[in-house]
Amino acid sequence: xxxxxxxxxxxxxxxxxxxxxxxxxxxxxxxxxxxxxxxxxxxxxxxxxxxxxxxxxxxxxxxxxxxxxxxxxxxxxxxxxxxxxxxxxxxxxxxxxxxxxxxxxxxxxxxxxxxxxxxxxxxxxxxxxxxxxxxxxxxxxxxxxxxxxxxxxxxx
Amino acid sequence: xxxxxxxxxxxxxxxxxxxxxxxxxxxxxxxxxxxxxxxxxxxxxxxxxxxxxxxxxxxxxxxxxxxxxxxxxxxxxxxxxxxxxxxxxxxxxxxxxxxxxxxxxxxxxxxxxxxxxxxxxxxxxxxxxxxxxxxxxxxxxxxxxxxxxxxxxxxxxxxxxxxxxxxxxxxxxxxxxxxxxxxxxxxxxxxxxxxxxxxxxxxxxxxxxxxxxxxxxxxxxxxxxxxxxxxxxxxxxxxxxxxxxxxxxxxxxxxxxxxxxxxxxxxxxxxxxxxxxxxxxxxxxxxxxxxxxxxxxxxxxxxxxxxxxxxxxxxxxxxxxxxxxxxxxxxxxxxxxxxxxxxxxxxxxxxxxxxxxxxxxxxxxxxxxxxxxxxxxxxxxxxxxxxxxxxxxxxxxxxxxxxxxxxxxxxxxxxxxxxxxxxxxxxxxxxxxxxxxxxxxxxxxxxxxxxxxxxxxxxxxxxxxxxxxxxxxxxxxxxxxxxxxxxxxxxxxxxxxxxxxxxxxxxxxxxxxxxxxxxxxxxxxxxxxxxxxxxxxxxxxxxxxxxxxxxxxxxxxxxxxxxxxxxxxxxxxxxxxxxxxxxxxxxxxxxxxxxxxxxxxxxxxxxxxxxxxxxxxxxxxxxxxxxxxxxxxxxxxxxxxxxxxxxxxxxxxxxxxxxxxxxxxxxxxxxxxxxxxxxxxxxxxxxxxxxxxxxxxxxxxxxxxxxxxxxxxxxxxxxxxxxxxxxxxxxxxxxxxxx
Numbered sequence: 001x002x003x004x005x006x007x008x009x010x011x012x013x014x015x016x017x018x019x020x021x022x023x024x025x026x027x028x029x030x031x032x033x034x035x036x037x038x039x040x041x042x043x044x045x046x047x048x049x050x051x052x053x054x055x056x057x058x059x060x061x062x063x064x065x066x067x068x069x070x071x072x073x074x075x076x077x078x079x080x081x082x083x084x085x086x087x088x089x090x091x092x093x094x095x096x097x098x099x100x101x102x103x104x105x106x107x108x109x110x111x112x113x114x115x116x117x118x119x120x121x122x123x124x125x126x127x128x129x130x131x132x133x134x135x136x137x138x139x140x141x142x143x144x145x146x147x148x149x150x151x152x153x154x155x156x
Numbered sequence: 157x158x159x160x161x162x163x164x165x166x167x168x169x170x171x172x173x174x175x176x177x178x179x180x181x182x183x184x185x186x187x188x189x190x191x192x193x194x195x196x197x198x199x200x201x202x203x204x205x206x207x208x209x210x211x212x213x214x215x216x217x218x219x220x221x222x223x224x225x226x227x228x229x230x231x232x233x234x235x236x237x238x239x240x241x242x243x244x245x246x247x248x249x250x251x252x253x254x255x256x257x258x259x260x261x262x263x264x265x266x267x268x269x270x271x272x273x274x275x276x277x278x279x280x281x282x283x284x285x286x287x288x289x290x291x292x293x294x295x296x297x298x299x300x301x302x303x304x305x306x307x308x309x310x311x312x313x314x315x316x317x318x319x320x321x322x323x324x325x326x327x328x329x330x331x332x333x334x335x336x337x338x339x340x341x342x343x344x345x346x347x348x349x350x351x352x353x354x355x356x357x358x359x360x361x362x363x364x365x366x367x368x369x370x371x372x373x374x375x376x377x378x379x380x381x382x383x384x385x386x387x388x389x390x391x392x393x394x395x396x397x398x399x400x401x402x403x404x405x406x407x408x409x410x411x412x413x414x415x416x417x418x419x420x421x422x423x424x425x426x427x428x429x430x431x432x433x434x435x436x437x438x439x440x441x442x443x444x445x446x447x448x449x450x451x452x453x454x455x456x457x458x459x460x461x462x463x464x465x466x467x468x469x470x471x472x473x474x475x476x477x478x479x480x481x482x483x484x485x486x487x488x489x490x491x492x493x494x495x496x497x498x499x500x501x502x503x504x505x506x507x508x509x510x511x512x513x514x515x516x517x518x519x520x521x522x523x524x525x526x527x528x529x530x531x532x533x534x535x536x537x538x539x540x541x542x543x544x545x546x547x548x549x550x551x552x553x554x555x556x557x558x559x560x561x562x563x564x565x566x567x568x569x570x571x572x573x574x575x576x577x578x579x580x581x582x583x584x585x586x587x588x589x590x591x592x593x594x595x596x597x598x599x600x601x602x603x604x605x606x607x608x609x610x611x612x613x614x615x616x617x618x619x620x621x622x623x624x625x626x627x628x629x630x631x632x633x634x635x636x637x638x639x640x641x642x643x644x645x646x647x648x649x650x651x652x653x654x655x656x657x658x659x660x661x662x663x664x665x666x667x668x669x670x671x672x673x674x675x676x677x678x679x680x681x682x683x684x685x686x687x688x689x690x691x692x693x694x695x696x697x698x699x700x701x702x703x704x705x706x707x708x709x710x711x712x713x714x715x716x717x718x719x720x721x722x723x724x725x726x727x728x729x730x731x732x733x734x735x736x737x738x739x740x741x742x743x744x745x746x747x748x749x750x751x752x753x754x755x756x757x758x759x760x761x762x763x764x765x766x767x768x769x770x771x772x773x774x775x776x777x778x779x780x781x782x783x784x785x786x787x788x789x790x791x792x793x794x795x796x797x798x799x800x801x802x803x804x805x806x807x808x809x810x811x812x813x814x815x816x817x818x819x820x821x822x823x824x825x826x827x828x829x830x831x832x833x834x835x836x837x838x839x840x841x842x843x844x845x846x847x848x849x850x851x852x853x854x855x856x857x858x859x860x861x862x863x864x865x866x867x868x869x870x871x872x873x874x875x876x877x878x879x880x881x882x883x884x885x886x887x888x889x890x891x892x893x894x895x
Contacts, residue, residue, distance in 0.1 A: 034183075035190045036182065036184065041821070042819075097177075100183075100632035101402050102183075103187070103353040123834070139794030139798050142835055
C-alpha cells in the first residue's frame with residue numbers, strides 16, 4: 001500500500017509516493033538522495049539520522065514518512081547557503097577539524113543548528129546535554145565542542 | 157646519487173584540513189554504503205539461532221515462492237559449486253566458508269543467503285527459509301573448551317587449539333624463589349564490539365572471469381588475494397575498490413562479507429549487494445575476550461626480577477587472525493618493563509562464539525589492563541608510589557626486551573612524566589562529599605605487526621600535478637591528508653598540487669591497521685619521491701640544465717625533455733626476522749619500532765552506588781614527529797574516548813549461546829556526556845628533524861582501563877580486576893563481596 005503525499009524538504013515542496021510503513025530516513029536517503037541522513041542504530045539512539053522537523057531535532061529512523069505529511073524537514077544538505085557555501089556551523093566544524101570518519105557529523109551539525117536557534121548563548125553544559133543524543137564512535141566530541149564554543153563566542 | 161631539494165617550510169606539523177573536509181561535514185562524502193551498481197540485486201543472510209548445530213536440511217521452497225527472490229544459496233550449494241574451487245577462506249587457517257557447510261558453529265553463523273531484486277524481498281525471502289538443525293553440545297568459555305571431552309569446533313584442529321606461543325628468558329623459577337616478594341593476580345576482559353557506524357557493506361560484480369568488489373574494508377589487498385584463491389584465479393582478475401570508511405577500528409579488517417557477495421554474484425550472474433543490519437555487525441566480529449594470570453617476583457628495592465604470564469584468548473568459532481594474533485598478544489602482554497627472567501604462554505581457543513578479530517588496541521587492551529593494574533598492586537603491596545615503581549622498572553633506550561631485542565627510540569619515561577605532570581600526580585585533590593577521589597596512571601607498549609609490506613606509486617606530471625597511488629584506506633584518521641602532506645614534504649612541492657587517489661588494489665598494502673600507515677608511508681613515499689628526484693636530475697644532466705632546486709624546476713626540466721609524466725615507486729617492508737619461526741620459543745627482533753603511550757586519570761567514585769565519574773583525563777603518545785597536530789590529537793583523545801566504553805560499560809553479553817545485547821540500546825557506547833570536560837593529550841616529538849614518524853592511532857586506548865582501575869583503587873582501596881568496571885562491580889569490590 002503506497003501513499004502519495006507532500007513534504008517540504010530543505011525548502012522545496014516535494015511529492016513522494018511511499019509505502020505506509022516506510023521510515024523517513026529511507027525516504028530521504030533512497031528516494032530523495034539525501035545521503036547525509038544515515039541509519040546506524042535504527043532505535044533513535046545514535047543520532048546519525050537526525051533531521052530538523054519544523055525546526056526541532058528528530059530521529060528520522062523513528063518516524064514514518066506518512067506521519068510527517070505537510071511538515072518541514074531540513075537535513076545537513078539543506079543548511080548550506082543559497083550559493084551552496086557552508087553554513088556558519090558547518091564552517092566552524094571544518095575550521096576546528098570537528099570530523100573524523102564523519103559518518104555522524106551531519107547529524108551533529110543539524111543538532112547544533114537547532115541548539116543555537118533555540119539558545120543562542122548556551123553554556124557548555126547545555127551544549128553537552130543537547131548533543132547527548134548524537135554519538136560519535138571516533139570520539140570527535142572535544143573538537144565538536146570547540147567548534148560550538150567558537151560559534152558562541154563569535155556571537156558575543 | 158642523492159639529490160637535495162628545498163623543503164617547503166611547515167608542510168609537516170601543520171593542521172591542514174583533510175582534502176574532503178567540506179564533503180565530510182555537509183554529508184555528501186560517498187561511503188561504500190552509498191554506492192550502487194547498474195543491475196545489482198540484494199542479499200540477506202539467514203543465521204543459525206543455535207551456537208552449535210548440524211545443518212540437516214534447508215527448505216528454500218517458501219523463500220523462492222516470494223516475489224522477487226532469485227536464488228537461495230546454502231553451504232551445501234557452495235560446497236558442490238564447480239564455480240568455487242576453494243570454498244574455504246581465512247588468512248591464517250582456511251576454516252571458514254561464506255555460508256556454514258555442514259555445521260553452524262556459533263549463534264549467528266550464516267547458513268543461507270537469499271538473493272532478490274530488492275532489499276525488502278530479500279528480507280521476506282530470508283524469513284521464509286526453513287532450516288532443520290540437529291543441536292550439538294556447545295562451549296562458550298575458553299577454559300572449558302580446552303578441557304578434555306569438550307565439544308570440538310573443527311576436526312582439523314583438535315582440542316580447540318587456535319594458536320599457542322611461548323617465550324622464556326633467564327631462569328624464572330630460580331628468580332621467583334629468590335625474590336623478596338611475589339605478587340599474583342588474574343585479570344579478565346570480555347568481548348566488546350567496535351561498532352563502526354557504517355556497517356559492513358559490499359557489492360560484487362563479475363564480468364567474465366573478472367571480479368570487481370566494492371567493500372568497506374581496511375584490508376583490500378587481503379580481500380583480493382583470498383578471493384582470488386577461492387575462485388582459483390590470478391589476483392590480477394580481482395579488483396577491490398574502497399571508499400572512505402564510516403569507521404573501522406579493526407572491525408573491517410581481514411575478510412568479512414566479501415566472500416558471500418563474490419559467491420552470490422557468481423551464482424546468479426548479477427551484481428550482488430549485502431549490507432549488514434546493526435545486530436549482524438555484533439554477530440560478525442568482536443574484541444578477543446581474555447583471561448590473564450600474572451605472577452611477578454620483586455626484589456627489596458622494588459625491581460622486577462621475574463614474571464610469569466599465562467594468557468588465554470577466546471578466538472570464537474573461526475580462526476580469522478587468532479593463531480597469529482596470540483603471538484602479538486604474548487608480546488603485548490609484557491609491558492614496558494625490564495624482566496631479566498620471564499616465561500609466557502599465550503593461547504588462542506576456538507569456542508562457539510562470534511569470531512574474534514581486530515579491535516582498536518588489538519591484543520593490547522586486554523593485556524595492558526592486566527599488567528598495569530598489576531603494577532599498581534605491586535606498588536601498593538610494597539608501599540612504593542606507583543610513579544616511582546614505574547620509573548624504577550621502565551624500559552629505557554638500549555635496554556633488552558623480553559624477546560632479546562635491543563630497543564631503540566624508547567620514551568616511556570618521558571610519557572610517564574608528561575601524564576603525571578598534567579594530572580598533578582602527588583598533589584592532593586579536594587574531597588567531594590559522598591565521593592572518593594583518586595588519580596591513576598598507566599603506560600603501555602604495543603609491538604608493530606610483523607611481516608607487512610606497503611607500496612606506493614607517485615606520478616609527477618609536467619604540469620606540476622602529483623598523483624599518489626596507494627592502497628591505504630581512509631577510515632577517519634585522515635590518511636589521504638597525511639599522505640598528501642608527506643608527499644609534499646618529500647618532493648618539495650606545493651601541497652595543493654598533490655592528489656592522493658582512492659585505494660587501488662594494484663598497489664599492494666598489507667592493511668590499514670595497527671597504527672602503521674603513517675610510519676610506513678613516510679618510508680615508502682620518501683623512496684618514491686627520491687626516485688622522481690633522481691629521474692629529474694638525470695634529465696637535467698642530459699640537457700645541461702642546472703640541478704633542480706624547486707618544483708618549478710621539475711616542470712621546466714620535464715617539459716624541456718618532452719616528458720609528460722615520471723613514475724617513482726617506493727615500498728616499505730618490515731625487516732626480515734625469524735623471531736616468530738618457532739611458536740614455542742619466540743626470540744629476537746619482534747618489532748620494527750615500538751608504539752608507546754601513557755594515560756593519567758582522576759576519578760570520583762560514588763561509594764554508595766559504585767558509579768565512577770572521570771573528572772579529568774590526559775593521554776600521551778610518542779609521535780617522533782607530528783605530521784598534522786589536529787589529527788594526532790584526535791587520535792589520542794578519540795582513543796581515550798573509545799577506551800572509556802570497554803573500561804566502564806561495554807560488554808557483548810552471551811547467554812545460552814546467544815549474543816543478547818546486539819544493539820545500541822542494550823550495548824551502550826560513550827556519548828559526549830561520558831567524556832570528561834578536561835580531556836587533553838600530548839604528542840611527544842623528538843628534537844631530531846629526521847626522527848622516525850610514529851603512528852599514533854592506538855597509543856592511549858590500552859592505558860585507559862588500567863589507569864581508571866588504579867584511580868578507583870587509590871580512591872577507594874577497592875581493586876577491580878574485571879572489565880568493564882561497572883557500578884555493580886566497583887560497589888562489590890568496595891564492600892568486599894565476590895562476583
